[in-house]
Amino acid sequence: MKYSYMPGCSLLSTARGYDTSARAVVRELGSELIELDDWNCCGANAIESVSYLLSLALPARNLALAEQANRELVTGCSSCFFNLFKINHCLRQEPALQGKLDEILAAAGLRYSATCRVRHLMDVIANDIGVKAVTNRVERKLTGLKVVPYYGCQIVRPSDEYNGPYLPAALDKLIVAVGAEPVPYLWKTRCCGGVLMTTEKAVGVNLAAEILAAAQSADCIVTVCPTCQMNLDAYQSEISVELGVRIRMPVLFLTQLLGLAFGLTEKDLLLDLNIVPVSGALRQLQKI
Amino acid sequence: MAEKVFNLTRDMLDPTFADLVAPDREKLLTCIQCGTCTASCPTAHAMDYTPRQLWRLIQLGLKEEVLSCNSFWLCTACYSCTSRCPRGIACTKTMFTLKRMALSTGVAKRHATAHFYEAFTETVRRHGRIHDVELMTIFFNKSKRLQAISYTRLGLTLWRKGKVSLDAAGVNIKRLDQMEAIFRKAEELERKR
Ligand code: SF4
Ligand code: SF4
Numbered sequence: 001m002k003y004s005y006m007p008g009c010s011l012l013s014t015a016r017g018y019d020t021s022a023r024a025v026v027r028e029l030g031s032e033l034i035e036l037d038d039w040n041c042c043g044a045n046a047i048e049s050v051s052y053l054l055s056l057a058l059p060a061r062n063l064a065l066a067e068q069a070n071r072e073l074v075t076g077c078s079s080c081f082f083n084l085f086k087i088n089h090c091l092r093q094e095p096a097l098q099g100k101l102d103e104i105l106a107a108a109g110l111r112y113s114a115t116c117r118v119r120h121l122m123d124v125i126a127n128d129i130g131v132k133a134v135t136n137r138v139e140r141k142l143t144g145l146k147v148v149p150y151y152g153c154q155i156v157r158p159s160d161e162y163n164g165p166y167l168p169a170a171l172d173k174l175i176v177a178v179g180a181e182p183v184p185y186l187w188k189t190r191c192c193g194g195v196l197m198t199t200e201k202a203v204g205v206n207l208a209a210e211i212l213a214a215a216q217s218a219d220c221i222v223t224v225c226p227t228c229q230m231n232l233d234a235y236q237s238e239i240s241v242e243l244g245v246r247i248r249m250p251v252l253f254l255t256q257l258l259g260l261a262f263g264l265t266e267k268d269l270l271l272d273l274n275i276v277p278v279s280g281a282l283r284q285l286q287k288i
Numbered sequence: 289m290a291e292k293v294f295n296l297t298r299d300m301l302d303p304t305f306a307d308l309v310a311p312d313r314e315k316l317l318t319c320i321q322c323g324t325c326t327a328s329c330p331t332a333h334a335m336d337y338t339p340r341q342l343w344r345l346i347q348l349g350l351k352e353e354v355l356s357c358n359s360f361w362l363c364t365a366c367y368s369c370t371s372r373c374p375r376g377i378a379c380t381k382t383m384f385t386l387k388r389m390a391l392s393t394g395v396a397k398r399h400a401t402a403h404f405y406e407a408f409t410e411t412v413r414r415h416g417r418i419h420d421v422e423l424m425t426i427f428f429n430k431s432k433r434l435q436a437i438s439y440t441r442l443g444l445t446l447w448r449k450g451k452v453s454l455d456a457a458g459v460n461i462k463r464l465d466q467m468e469a470i471f472r473k474a475e476e477l478e479r480k481r
Contacts, residue, residue, distance in 0.1 A: 009418035010418075012459065013418075013451055013452050014446060014451045014452065016451060038461050038462045039461070040467060041412045041417045045365040046405040046408035046409065047405075047412070048365075049388060049402075050391065050405050050406065051388070051409075051474055052384070054470070054471065054474040057473075058412070058470070100477055104473045104474050107469040107472065108463075108465075108466035108467075108469040108470050109466070110466070153364075154367075157366075157367035157370070191364050191368070193331075193364060194364075195365070196364060198400075199400040199401040199403075199404045199431075200334070200361075200400070200401060202334075206334075207331070234442055273449050273451060
């Protein structure tokens with residue numbers, strides 16, 4: 001199957017490893033991500049704080065472009081996913097918005113008729129490609145590897161179209177599919193605080209510390225959001241000070257974990273870009 | 289948080305406040321003060337008023353008290369409250385509205401998060417996408433904070449790993465004209481509202 005693909009700003013910079021590994025893994029699974037030409041920033045959680053209409057119009061431009069391409073629009077970024085998904089949701093709930101959105105997009109010579117289906121990459125891999133196809137592609141079973149399935153908050157809201165809002169299961173199933181073991185974890189959808197790291201660092205560190213502290217029985221954490229990955233990966237030295245315990249927990253993107261099981265190389269998956277070393281830590285455990 | 293007693297006088301109360309704030313005012317008035325929102329909120333412990341308390345202050349019309357508190361600046365938009373509220377109140381959306389009101393009335397000046405949102409918006413307008421280094425530069429200029437220092441080490445690590453680049457124009461989308469047209473039109477319609 002072919003999908004339009006919107007990497008999102010983070011996947012071009014701090015989460016390059018996610019972009020590269022996502023493209024590689026989806027290719028291995030026989031599907032194709034075709035980058036949406038000239039996509040723009042979805043607004044994250046910042047734009048709605050400044051202008052409500054702009055927070056609708058920015059993702060809507062991408063949807064208008066994807067509608068022209070006539071394919072479902074996939075993104076691996078949970079914030080992009082949420083913002084794109086929200087447009088369809090809002091247009092259904094508040095039909096009066098369509099007129100305003102039309103007017104704004106028309107200024108850019110575009111139109112969106114609310115027909116483009118928005119998908120998260122995790123959903124596509126778990127439900128379109130399917131757990132079975134993932135299992136069949138495994139070359140190197142990750143037997144014995146204990147993994148925390150950390151979904152983050154944005155992916156499960158606002159609608160539970162494909163995922164329960166509190167105890168979602170897609171990520172758990174994919175971890176099982178590659179022979180690893182999902183650790184029971186109550187903080188699956190708790191906010192990691194990533195969006196506060198620049199402006200309210202003490203609060204952000206506090207939230208990330210909770211997530212990491214609760215994950216200590218695992219060998220690694222797997223995420224499906226660039227903000228969560230960066231936040232949980234990059235501040236571990238500060239968090240160790242906060243907790244008074246040394247934390248050194250590899251935080252992988254789902255697609256990096258799948259890629260390892262598919263026998264892809266560290267270079268294919270850009271594992272060396274993760275801040276807490278991944279491959280070394282896992283190899284030490286002789287689990288891969 | 290310790291109990292706070294207000295000696296309410298008429299001039300403290302703005303009866304139109306709830307109308308302006310809540311996209312679903314009628315619903316907001318049905319808040320039963322159960323505290324599910326607060327219990328679900330990851331940052332409530334750091335807020336001047338917890339989400340539950342905030343809704344009550346809004347109902348009462350305590351506009352200044354609400355707009356000058358830090359609660360909504362600490363909202364990460366995780367939507368836990370919204371998805372759990374038994375009354376179906378649009379809690380997160382209301383937090384966003386408060387951010388916008390505080391920005392437009394100028395009381396937001398003290399909050400770093402407000403500067404960050406503005407810097408973010410400016411970067412998207414210029415490039416169509418986010419350029420991390422430029423975003424941080426605009427932000428630190430706006431907020432006039434010295435905390436830039438505490439991000440230097442991380443910034444260097446990211447740069448060494450090739451995760452951030454210094455070339456802001458490198459992220460530009462092709463149709464910046466469309467971006468500008470969208471920003472202008474949205475601003476125009478916001479003014480009309
Ligand atoms: S969860 Fe809903 S009803 Fe309960 S206090 Fe919060 S806003 Fe009010
Ligand atoms: S959306 Fe905001 S107010 Fe609601 S639970 Fe999350 S951080 Fe708290």
